[in-house]
Amino acid sequence: MSFSPTDLAIVLLSLKVALAATVVSVPVAIAVALLLARGRFWGRGLLNAIVHLPLVMPPVVTGYLLLRLFGRRGPLGAWLEDTLGLVFAFRWTGAALAAAVMGFPLMVRAIRQAIEQVDPQLEDAASSLGASPAWTLATVTIPLSLPGVLSGMVLAFAKALGEFGATITFVSNIPGETRTLSLAIYTYLQVPGNDAHLWRLVWLAVAVSFAALLASELLARRIGRTTR
Amino acid sequence: MTIDVAIRHALERITLDVQITTGDGMTALLGPSGAGKTRTLDAIAGLFHPDFARIVIDDVVMTDTATGVWVPAHRRRIGYVFQEARLFPHLTVRQNLGFGRWFGRHRTSVDAPIGFDEVVDLLGLAPVLGRRPGRLSGGERRRVTLGRALLSNPRLLLLDEPLGSLEASKREEILPYLDRLITELRLPMIYVTHDWHEVEGRAARTVRIDEGFGRMARPTSNFEL
Numbered sequence: 277m278s279f280s281p282t283d284l285a286i287v288l289l290s291l292k293v294a295l296a297a298t299v300v301s302v303p304v305a306i307a308v309a310l311l312l313a314r315g316r317f318w319g320r321g322l323l324n325a326i327v328h329l330p331l332v333m334p335p336v337v338t339g340y341l342l343l344r345l346f347g348r349r350g351p352l353g354a355w356l357e358d359t360l361g362l363v364f365a366f367r368w369t370g371a372a373l374a375a376a377v378m379g380f381p382l383m384v385r386a387i388r389q390a391i392e393q394v395d396p397q398l399e400d401a402a403s404s405l406g407a408s409p410a411w412t413l414a415t416v417t418i419p420l421s422l423p424g425v426l427s428g429m430v431l432a433f434a435k436a437l438g439e440f441g442a443t444i445t446f447v448s449n450i451p452g453e454t455r456t457l458s459l460a461i462y463t464y465l466q467v468p469g470n471d472a473h474l475w476r477l478v479w480l481a482v483a484v485s486f487a488a489l490l491a492s493e494l495l496a497r498r499i500g501r502t503t504r
Numbered sequence: 505m506t507i508d509v510a511i512r513h514a515l516e517r518i519t520l521d522v523q524i525t526t527g528d529g530m531t532a533l534l535g536p537s538g539a540g541k542t543r544t545l546d547a548i549a550g551l552f553h554p555d556f557a558r559i560v561i562d563d564v565v566m567t568d569t570a571t572g573v574w575v576p577a578h579r580r581r582i583g584y585v586f587q588e589a590r591l592f593p594h595l596t597v598r599q600n601l602g603f604g605r606w607f608g609r610h611r612t613s614v615d616a617p618i619g620f621d622e623v624v625d626l627l628g629l630a631p632v633l634g635r636r637p638g639r640l641s642g643g644e645r646r647r648v649t650l651g652r653a654l655l656s657n658p659r660l661l662l663l664d665e666p667l668g669s670l671e672a673s674k675r676e677e678i679l680p681y682l683d684r685l686i687t688e689l690r691l692p693m694i695y696v697t698h699d700w701h702e703v704e705g706r707a708a709r710t711v712r713i714d715e716g717f718g719r720m721a722r723p724t725s726n727f728e729l
Contacts, residue, residue, distance in 0.1 A: 395590075397586070397588065397590050398590055398592060398593075400551045400577070400590075401584070401586060401590040401592075402578075402592075402603070402607075403550075403551070403576070403577040403578040404549050404550075404551065404577050404578070404580075404582065404583070404584040404653075404656075405578075405583075405603060405604045405607050405608065405652065405653070405656040406578050406579075406581070406604075406607030406608050406656050406657070407578055407603075407607045408576075408578050409576075409578075411607070412578075415603070416592060419594050420593070420594055
């Protein structure tokens, strides 16, 4: 079995999209998880519901809402293009955004659980030593939540790698730009007599997923050693 | 140093009602477990907000529920040696001590009473500096907690059963260090215990707490101010 340059380009694009979605989500997810775990404010339940919406809504609906909001004529899309020159519509960045939104609830949940398991007595100890609340977060709470941050990243990355519905609705299925592994497999399924090509992509998908799992396992072991 | 503490707080089973006026040297807080000793220390440290309280240290009002004054714990400069040690599990002993020193250095212009090397020397911590708290014995853990609190540059030290659950031989390992803190560093401390023998001959003043009720007891023999 040999892989064509197109196949490799599809895998690289998928990895790029999933990696960007995961990395960009992390700081936002940590902030939201902190708010949900520790915040006492009006509207916390509402924030929680909004964060979880992409998990419950049909992905096509999420994709359509993204298209309306972040399309070139959407309120956020137009504003981002004017101020930052950032375009999402029918670009790989849009695929990353869709993947990030779909994986966001999974990441927030994992981080939130980890934060809730941090012993508040350790935070008290930090403040008795002179650390302000912000420093306590940065030096005690977040470092102790790292295993949760990591497993949240793995979940979000996995979700991003397999994301289909929101992506195809929001940024369509453009070869070389938004056609990730899932979308490519779907495309070849539409055309009869492509079985060999299809199998190559399926094997690639399995291999990439497996490698990602192995990498996360190794990372988890390293972090587990340092936070025990 | 003068320390004025008045606390009233309804707990589940008892009502905490403590009045303490004390100063330099060691003040012993004696009483059976569950009497409210730890709650009293938490209130002084600023980790617990009582219904009614007024806590003043050297004319600085730390807590006054009547006027709504509340100095947050990290600005009180009160060192706290917790009963459960509470060492940071993700940091080595050296980093735990460094944590105290770093934040102690940045909260006041007053120099810390003791440096890193002195603390390591005084408490005999050199052999365990590279270890994580999970790999320390009970006695080692207590000494690290004490060292970390000392390096945070406190004006007052709170000790909550610092010898609790240690065997007799390990107790003898810690007590000489405490004596040196009193005589050499002249650091005022409030020492919570249920065992009178730990503080006998050391405490300048004694407070007895029972069922949440705490008042100054008769001065002990070596009373001095």
